[in-house]
Amino acid sequence: xxxxVQDIVADWSSDQRAFKKVPWGKAMMxxxxxxxxxxxxxxxxxxxxxRMSTTVPWPNPSEVFALTLFGHHIPLILIAIMTFILIxxxxxxAMAVKFGxxxxxxxxxxxxxxTALFGASFVGMQAFEWTKLIVEEGVRPWxxxxxxxxxxxxxxxITGFHGFxxxxxxxxxxITATKVIRGDLDNERPGFLTGRKGNYEMVEIMGLxxxxxxxxxxxxxAFFYLW
Amino acid sequence: MAxxxxxxxxxxxYFWIWGLLxxxxxxxxxxxxxxxHGFLRWSLIILxxxxxxxxxxxxxMHMRWERLALVCAILIPMGVLLVLIGLMAIEADYTFFxxxxxxxAG
Numbered sequence: 636x637x638x639x640v641q642d643i644v645a646d647w648s649s650d651q652r653a654f655k656k657v658p659w660g661k662a663m664m665x666x667x668x669x670x671x672x673x674x675x676x677x678x679x680x681x682x683x684x685x686r687m688s689t690t691v692p693w694p695n696p697s698e699v700f701a702l703t704l705f706g707h708h709i710p711l712i713l714i715a716i717m718t719f720i721l722i723x724x725x726x727x728x729a730m731a732v733k734f735g736x737x738x739x740x741x742x743x744x745x746x747x748x749x750t751a752l753f754g755a756s757f758v759g760m761q762a763f764e765w766t767k768l769i770v771e772e773g774v775r776p777w778x779x780x781x782x783x784x785x786x787x788x789x790x791x792x793i794t795g796f797h798g799f800x801x802x803x804x805x806x807x808x809x810i811t812a813t814k815v816i817r818g819d820l821d822n823e824r825p826g827f828l829t830g831r832k833g834n835y836e837m838v839e840i841m842g843l844x845x846x847x848x849x850x851x852x853x854x855x856x857a858f859f860y861l862w
Numbered sequence: 863m864a865x866x867x868x869x870x871x872x873x874x875x876y877f878w879i880w881g882l883l884x885x886x887x888x889x890x891x892x893x894x895x896x897x898x899h900g901f902l903r904w905s906l907i908i909l910x911x912x913x914x915x916x917x918x919x920x921x922x923m924h925m926r927w928e929r930l931a932l933v934c935a936i937l938i939p940m941g942v943l944l945v946l947i948g949l950m951a952i953e954a955d956y957t958f959f960x961x962x963x964x965x966x967a968g
Contacts, residue, residue, distance in 0.1 A: 639930045642929065642930055642931065643930050643931050643934060646929065646931035647931060653931060653935075654929065654931060654932050654935075655929060655931070656929065657928065657929065657932055662932065665932065665935075665936050666936075668936075669936055669939060669940070672940060672943070673943065676943045676946065676947075677946075680943075680946055680947050680950050681950075683947070683950060683951065683954065684950045684951075684953065684954040684957075685954075686954075687951065687954035687955060687957075687958060688954040688955075688957035688958045688961065689958075690958065690961050690962065690965060697894050697897075710894060710895060711891065711894050711895075715887070715891045718887050718891075719884065719887060722880070722883045722884060722887060723880070725880075725883070725918065725922055726876060726877075726879075726880035726883075728922075729876045729879075729880075729921075729922045730873060730876055732869070733870070733871065733873055733876065736868040736869065736870050737870075835868065836868070839868070839869060839924075842922075842923075843923055846918055846919075846922045846923045847923075849918060849922075850915055850918050850919065853911055853914045853915050853918070854911065854915070856887075856890070856911075857890065857907050857908065857910070857911035860894075861890060861893060861894055861903075861907045862904065862907065
């Protein structure tokens, strides 16, 4: 057996702890993200099913999400901007984790707040997009004037659930930033709800969640907006 | 108190990946902007999507540096989802076929 396979067998068959050298909070966040992957895949798969099986033409997302900026008609531009914003927030988050492990409180907190601001602007643009679709285009979960009725239900369900994830992430980013700047992670101050002692692994666990939100958007962007 | 378990990597790698993700996103946007269609369109969309997802998971989420036991525990169950997608694609195809027969003929 190769060394990697032997490691897996040894880890899984050992007492007490399968994920060696992995803080349990991080392992549990990964398990949560795995379950979240299943939820989002169910949404995207049902979207695939209704889109493949409908006999009515599907609305062209490139046109539906086009905007006229400075007199130019640009397809899908708002979604492209939202994509770049979310990727940038992932970049600042990754750096916040790095500065966290270096115990650089100031940089960590600043980068966490910048990440939260990117996230909040993403949700803001999504609210704008929803308003435009509902008020101007007349898209409803049960039908729309552009084509297949399933377009609305798939759109509101998928982007709504993703936007909810981003919103929750923004709240927890601000909570984590507060803990960092207050020195809770240096002083191992117990958390408000759980009583867990603070440490800088919390920033990395927060980061895992945030990168996952970005990851889901990669798939939504590809399958819902570009396809 | 020493934390030997933390993930410590040079900051340059995050800037590199950030830049790459921008390039891939711009690439997938161009697929729409230039109005590619058919095989070229969806193969490029999937290529850019998988590249972006891979770099986010491997570098930003540090999966590349995790132990194989954790990597397998997270990535292997996702294979089940491919089965679900395959089954639902067959089912949707069949629904489309029957709708064509029963709605189209009338």
